[in-house]
Amino acid sequence: MPELPEVETVRRTLEPAIGARISSAWCSGLGLHMGRKPPLRKLRALVGATITGLRRHGKYLLLDTDRPQSILAHLGMTGRLRIVPASEPRVPHTHVVIGLGARDLRYIDARRFGQFDVVERATESAHPALAELGPDPITDGLDPEALHALARTKRTTVKAFILDQGVIAGVGNIYASEALWRAQLRPTLRTHKLTAKTTKALIAAIQEVLRRAIENNGTSLRDFVDADGSAGSNWEYLWVYDRLDKPCPRCKTSIRRAVHQGRATYYCPTCQAA
DNA sequence: ATCACGACCTGGAGGC
C-alpha cells in the first residue's frame, strides 16, 4: 500500500505528536515482517521520553525522542499509524499501542508485512533496514550522472531498477508505472539502454509523480489512510495504474496490464515505446 | 554475482 507519498502523508499528519510524552507501550505479541516482533522492552524503556521529531527516508518513518533512541516504522502493504483518543476501542490487527497521555499512537497491520523497531540514532545508518537504502528522491534528490552510471552496470529492466530500494528509496509499484508513463519509457527497457537524456527524464518524472501524489495526500486505491483516518485523493489523478483498457491520457490508446517479476505493470503500448 | 520467483499474511472482490 504505502509508497513514499503515503508515508510522507502519514508523517505530516503525525506531527501533532511532536512534544507528546510517551506514557505507556503495548504490543500484540504477533510477529510482523519476517516474523519479527516489535521490541516491547525497548518500547517500554521509552516511557517518559518526549517525541521530538518525525523523519522519513524512502518508505521508512523515524520518530525521534529526547533520548538516544528513535522508533523506526515501515508500513508494509497494509500498515497504518493512527493517532486516536486513548479511550477508543482497539480495532482488529492492532499490533503496537504507544500511549501519549490522553491519546494513543497505534500501529495497525492486517497482513503483518510491516516493521517496527527501536534504533540508536547514533548508529541508525547501520541498521539493516536503512543501511542499503538509496537516496530519497524528495529529500536527497537524485544525481543524474550517478544514476546513469549505476544503470549502465545493471542488466535488469528499468521498472525493476526504480523499484529497487537500494537504487532509489521510496518508489513502489503504483508510482513506478506512473513515472515510466510520464517519462515515456517501456517498463521492460533494459537499464543499460538508458541514455543521459532518458535518465534525466526518468528522474524528473519520478520526482513529479511523487510530489504530485504528496500534494494529493497519497493514493487510496483500497485502504490507505493517514494518521487522522483520511483517505488520499491521488487515485483520481493516476494516469495508468489500475486503469486497464481505459484511454491513455496522452494518446487515447487503451492502457495495458502486464506482469513483470510478479507485479502488475500498467503502461501505454503506443507512447511508451522507448 | 545478479536476477526472477515464491513465500510471508489477511481481506476484499468477483464468479458460480
Add this chain to the structure above:
DNA sequence: TGCCTCCAGGTCGTGA
C-alpha cells in the same frame, strides 16, 4: 447466502 479463487501498494531468501 456461501464458497472458491484471485488479487493486493512490500520485502526477503532461495535457486537458477
